[in-house]
Amino acid sequence: MRQQPLLELADCRVIVAASHQAADQLQACVSIAVVDSGGHLLLLERRDGASPASSEAAVAKARMAALNAKPTAALEANINGTRPALLQLAGLLGQPAAAMAGGLPLLHNGNCLGAVGVSGMTPDIDCAIADAGVAALP
Template identity: 80%
Template sequence: MRHQPHLELADCRSIAAASHLAADQHQARVSIAVVDAGGHLLLLERRDGSSPASAEAAIAKARMAALNGKPTAALEASINGERPALLQLAGLFGQPAAAMAGGLPLLQEDSCLGAIGVSGMTPEIDSSIATAGVKGLGS
């Protein structure tokens, strides 16, 4: 039997706080979502000035990263390159999931605890903010 750690609300708040610091540096109007390993929403924060659509996109990016255990930018690159069939993944999950840059899995040892999704700015800025959030896990 394997015991798997789970994200707690305090973890989600640490991830979000680190993301907000990075977003402040970019003056970014983004939404930040944290989901568990099953892609279920644990925390959503929509920063002032961010669009309503960014909230849905952040959740969908986080869900895709959690269910695949991979960064969504890598999935997006595969779809745009040699694996367009990966577009079908979103339809298999039964809930919105997006293979767009800005979603990163939250990994601990060999386990995916969940993921963070950031949306509202460019792919580079969304990814940078998500990376800061990943670094906030455990702080």
């Protein structure tokens, strides 16, 4: 039997706090979501000025990254390039999931613990904010 570490609320708060710091530096109005390895929401914060839609998109990006254990930017690039069939992934997962840049898996010792998703700005800004959250994983 294999044992896998799990994200705790304290971990999620550290990840979101680091993402907020990056968003402050970039003056970004975004939503930040953290999900567990099954794509279930653990923590969501919508920054002042972020659109309501950004919160739904952040959760969907995080869910896609967690369930695939891959950055959503890579999935988006594949869809736009040689693998348009990957568009079907969101429908197969049975819950809202988006292959749009801004979702990053949270990896620890080869295990996907979950993911962080950021939405509300350009793909580059969303990814930079998500990167800051991933880097803060305790």
